[in-house]
Amino acid sequence: MLRRTFVKFAGVVAAALAISTFGVASAQAEWPERPVTVVVPWGAGGGTDAVGRILASLLEKELGQPFNVVNRTGGSGVVGHSSIATAAPDGYTIGVITVEIVMMHWAGLTDLTYKDYSVAAQVNLDPGGLMVAKGSPYNSAAELLEAIKTLPASTFKGSGTGQGGIWHLGYAGWMLSEGVDPNVAPWVPSQGSAPALKDMVAGGVDFVTSSLAEGRALIEAGEVRPLANMGDERLAIFPDVPTLKEATGSDWTVGAWRMVAGPKGMPQEVMDKLIPALKKAYDSPEYKEFMEGRGFGMVWRPSAEAEAFMAKADADFGAVMEKAGLKN
Template sequence: MNGIARAPAWAPLRRRHALGLLAALGIARPALAQSSWPARPVTLLVPFAPGGASDIAARAFSTRLSERRGQPVVVENRPGANGQVAARLLARATPDGHTMMVGSIGAFALNAVLYRNPGYDPLVDFAPVTLAVTTPNVLVVNPAVAPVSNLAELVAWMKARPGRVFHATSGIGSSPHLTMELFTQMTGTEATHVPSRGGATAVMDQLAGTVPISFQGLGSIIGPVRDGRLRALMVTAARRSPLLPEVPTAAEAGLPDFDVSSWQAVMAPAATPAPLLREIAAEITAILREPAVAEALESGGYTVAGGTPEEYGAFQRAEIARWRRVAQAANIVLD
């Protein structure tokens, strides 16, 4: 004998009998450290085409989530109607954590504010998982068309040209569109909206001189700002961006209480169990905060968020309330 006690051959049978007795008596088995989720492949719906911010956020954690949990995690792009096509699919999905959506401020907040009937209610049909990333918008001018160097000069320049100032965005109801509406309301200025076919096209229109000013996502204007074709006057975040450290925040530029971000978040169908939501949120948050993942996202202009379902739910409700006020003041209603 080597001194190691061996379990008798009938021990497994006794253990199964004991577990069956506990079940018969209604006594739960001891909780495992990790649940059995996922039991099969997970689908991450993305309501926009590949290469956009929501797609980037989804792919940032999908591979690692698959590695950590041992099941395929498939990113499925379902673009259409500013996110409404994928959102309706999510609303009808089984609430078991195997279908989720990585979407934008548009899909999870602005559609509910702007459209008469988007076909879903993000506060009723979805369950919050976690805020994934945020990115500030940047107020940029084409210096050849708008020869201004700071916010005060821009406001004076705009007020001297009522009805003759245009701004470009990726589309009606986009984050840059609503950000400009908030800006004009707070500064008493006017700017006519020129919606484009996407963020890249809006930047091209501004570089061509078609429009003098715009709010754009940080990642889309770093190059033109660094080479001098566009001039950045402020970032709409509480802190300066390490990618454009010389550009002041809105508060530093003279516009306090203008902390505005575009964002991407993860949501599940309504009625997904709360413990499962917390488990998934913790897993995604851990992946997003891994140094390699965080560095890759931050190099593209994103700020890693993460957090609990409760934290994201409170944030989402506040965003919907804020942008509803802006849309009502601007009388923006879409069919």
């Protein structure tokens, strides 16, 4: 009798220990239990880097673990986007995917598409812009356009992103809208707008097409002159800078966007924590002040809406890139 009682008691204790151990393991397994890597596919100092870092700091504050930003550049955005898509889908590698993900595969740079990601949300949208260095003789988009049309081919060089990237398409689409072959001004690939702008200031290229927000520091320092923005209306931070429509009569508009995503197949439990935390970060006064202070556009689209938005953008850009001769 005593033996049976002891065995029964031992079983109860073992069961209790098992439940306790299981509870500890479950708590330990709750995401995030360790630091999270946030991959930025473009160079330090650019717009994507800035957005990635402010979001990482706010997610770290909300979720209680470090969110460490890593810049993985190269291949016109392919390297960084690939490192996000091919990471273990456990929630410990996420990143900022950019508009190039619906363009790179059309250019033949990669087989990656927007379908290779678990998308949490869209957090930004910026119209393109046209800029020259302070020493440029061109004071308007119309003057630069006329020079591109009349001077010998290859007189001008442009930059702003990688070959076949969003700002390359921004330039090419503008030229096509004006009846000009985009190849008259060769494109110099860069790892984002920040290095392209530095190259332009140093005299390496003649103009940069990227968001005016990304050039804001150099514009305010007097090193760069904005000639136009490629949106539908003037920007609040640069109210004196005309749209392309106002400057040259062109109907061409283009913009870049950024989304937070991880590799395809991330656990739903991770997404169920990441998306609300990201929305809280997006709605925070810190994020709003940061974005507005730098002239970055704020747009929120949650997972399903963001994926639908990318699907349409993918089809639209493929058609435009074919016309521009950028589709491979």
